[in-house]
Amino acid sequence: MSLIKVQLGTVQETLLITLWARAEESRSPAPVLHDETSVRIRQSIDYDFGRLAQAQGTQVGVCVRGWLFDRWVERFMTEHPDGTVVEIGAGLNTRFERTDNGRVRWFDLDLPDAMALRRQFFEDTDRRRSIAASVLDTDWIAAVKAAGSGPTLFVAEGVLMYLEKAQVQRVFALLEEHFAGALFAFDSMSPFMLKNQKRHDAMKHYEARFRWAVANVYQLQAGPGGLRVLEVKTLGDGPSQYRRRVPLWQRLLFAVPPFKDMYRLSLVRLGAAEATP
Numbered sequence: 001m002s003l004i005k006v007q008l009g010t011v012q013e014t015l016l017i018t019l020w021a022r023a024e025e026s027r028s029p030a031p032v033l034h035d036e037t038s039v040r041i042r043q044s045i046d047y048d049f050g051r052l053a054q055a056q057g058t059q060v061g062v063c064v065r066g067w068l069f070d071r072w073v074e075r076f077m078t079e080h081p082d083g084t085v086v087e088i089g090a091g092l093n094t095r096f097e098r099t100d101n102g103r104v105r106w107f108d109l110d111l112p113d114a115m116a117l118r119r120q121f122f123e124d125t126d127r128r129r130s131i132a133a134s135v136l137d138t139d140w141i142a143a144v145k146a147a148g149s150g151p152t153l154f155v156a157e158g159v160l161m162y163l164e165k166a167q168v169q170r171v172f173a174l175l176e177e178h179f180a181g182a183l184f185a186f187d188s189m190s191p192f193m194l195k196n197q198k199r200h201d202a203m204k205h206y207e208a209r210f211r212w213a214v215a216n217v218y219q220l221q222a223g224p225g226g227l228r229v230l231e232v233k234t235l236g237d238g239p240s241q242y243r244r245r246v247p248l249w250q251r252l253l254f255a256v257p258p259f260k261d262m263y264r265l266s267l268v269r270l271g272a273a274e275a276t277p
Helices: 012-025 036-044 056-079 095-099 112-118 141-146 165-178 191-195 217-222 240-245 248-253
Strands: 084-088 105-110 128-132 152-156 183-189 228-233 263-269
Touching: 012 036, 012 056, 012 112, 056 084, 056 095, 056 152, 056 183, 056 240, 056 263, 084 095, 105 112, 112 128, 141 165, 217 228, 217 263
Parallel strands: 084 105, 084 152, 105 128, 152 183
Antiparallel strands: 183 263, 228 263
């Protein structure tokens, strides 16, 4: 069986970092994420993953990040079993396979080249649909709204930091305008991390660059849409047994201010809090 060639844009290529990280994790005796789907996809792709062999911090961090996002998704589905989840910048993510409750409506949203690759491994169903579009456009909104008017959770894992500040502001504005009251889970970095991204153990091998940072996610509440921050997590909030797998220098660095807040995950409510239960 011939391997699948990868043709992706500069930023879209970074989706292969997270695929590699999850596949590598599945080889661990006690993985934080057990993801055989990612293992199978990685084996089917013609791509040089060898450049990532030394990116141990990223490999563990990506999986802990995914674990934390999964917990928010699972909690949302417990509270709203028939709700809607929209994965922004889905790439080759397997969150649906890891968390599906058998009832949720799910949308995977990504740019056309990333979605073309994704569709070689995932098929649409009556509850799950793929949409090839930019989150910055509006074409995808009608499809999501047509799925129902119930509670909605948006997830953007490893996405916003590749956008310019004005583009990030547009994402929030679009979601607040069309999905007031919905939940939005995303990750962000500090200006210090943005400035020092050339030292990133994985990104130094890629042309893509981080563009957006925020010193304090609570600053986002000052926007016109009435956004409210509900929770903020760091990778230190993941399973404690995996912290020792991160290189010692990184553990020491991220344990002290201001470095421990260089990277965080946030869960916010968009727009009017009363609009969606």
